[in-house]
Amino acid sequence: METALEQIREQQKQTWDRFSPGWKKWDSWTMNFLRPMGYEIVSALHITASDQVLDVATGTGEPGLTLARLANHGHVIGFDLSEGMLAVARENATRQGIANYEAVAGDVCESPFENHRFDAISCRMGFMFFPDMLLAAQEMHRVLKPCGRLATCVWATPAQNPWxxxxxxxxxxxMALPAPPPGAPGMFRCAQPGMLIGLLQAAGFENVHQKEVVSIVGFATPEEYWQNMTEVAAPVVAAMSQADEATRAAIKKSVFASLEQNRVDGEIRLQFASLVLSAEKG
Structure with a gap:
């Protein structure tokens, strides 16, 4: 991997390690939030009891832990850059009594797994952060068995994600924030129509299908939204770290005013949308 991409990878590892306490705090909330996409991924993989499964960008364990319950005579490896996040995944597996889930640290662009190892691969909200997305897809293709299945999801367009x-x-x-370089890792990097479909096809995948998942996430109060965003949302935390107290207060006032326009039956409700893709190895 190129030096610049290696630097991105190390920065991401440090970032997710630093955020892991916040993700642990908000884990139940976040897993409920992401469950619609997780459900679609799990459904698309058609897991059988003996399957060997790789959950890339497993974070705190999902959807890998759900897949491990289905592959109860198989094995699931949760794979992630961040040891901090994987520590939470291991705690979740132990607490839920799931013994066939293993958390392994590493980079999907330099996968340590042998050819044709896995029956299925899941990757929830990971692709847009990979330094080299095509290489990541090629590595997933390499480690899948013939006729193996891949299911992944990414965020849809910014306009569809007011959350x-x-x-x-x-x-x-x-704040005057510098624009990221074109194609840099980020939340909406894969939102362009057909972009990830073409990438998976270029990596050798067949029967690539995409569907859009749209739903609503709720917050009890504007303060709950603010705390969530400033503790677990990486781009928010990065930007707010550069804000002085006056700017921070002004941003909070603007956010709260916007949120009140989305109050329904006493709850703040915001739309989110994602793209879920499934594919096969020939």
Missing amino acids: ITTMMGAIAAH
């Missing part, structure tokens, strides 16, 4: 753009829009209105 995060409400915050990021307020930040952009009060």
Whole structure:
């Protein structure tokens, strides 16, 4: 891997290790939030009891732990850059009594697994952060068995995801943030129509299908939203670390005003949308 991409990988590892306590705090909430995409991934993989499964970018363990319950005579490896996140995944596996889930640290672009190892691969909200997405897809293809299945998801367009753009829009209105380089890792890097479909096909996958999943996430109060965003949302934390107290207060005031426009039956409700893709190895 090129030096610049290696630097991105190390920065990401440090970032996710640093955020892992916040993700542990919000784990139940986050897993409920991401469950619609996890459900689609699990459904697309058609897991059997004896399957060998790789869950890439497993984070705190899902959907790998759910897959491990289905492959109860097989084995699931949760694979992630961050040891901090994997520590939470191991705790979750132990607490849930799941013995066939193994958390392994590493980079999907330099996968340590042998050819044709896995029956299925899941990857929830990982692709857009990989330094080299094509190489990651090629490595997934390499380690899948013939006729193996892949299911993944990424965020749809910013306009379809006010759950995060409400915050990021307020930040952009009060701070002059440098634009990321074109194609740099980020939440909406894979939102362009057909982009990830073409990438998976270029990596050798066949029968690539995509569906859109749209739902609503709720917050009890604007303060709950604020705490969530400032503790687990990587782009928010990065931007807010550069804000002085006055700017931070102004951003918070703007966010709270926007959130009140989305209050329904006493709850703040915001849309989110993702793209779920499934594919096969020939």
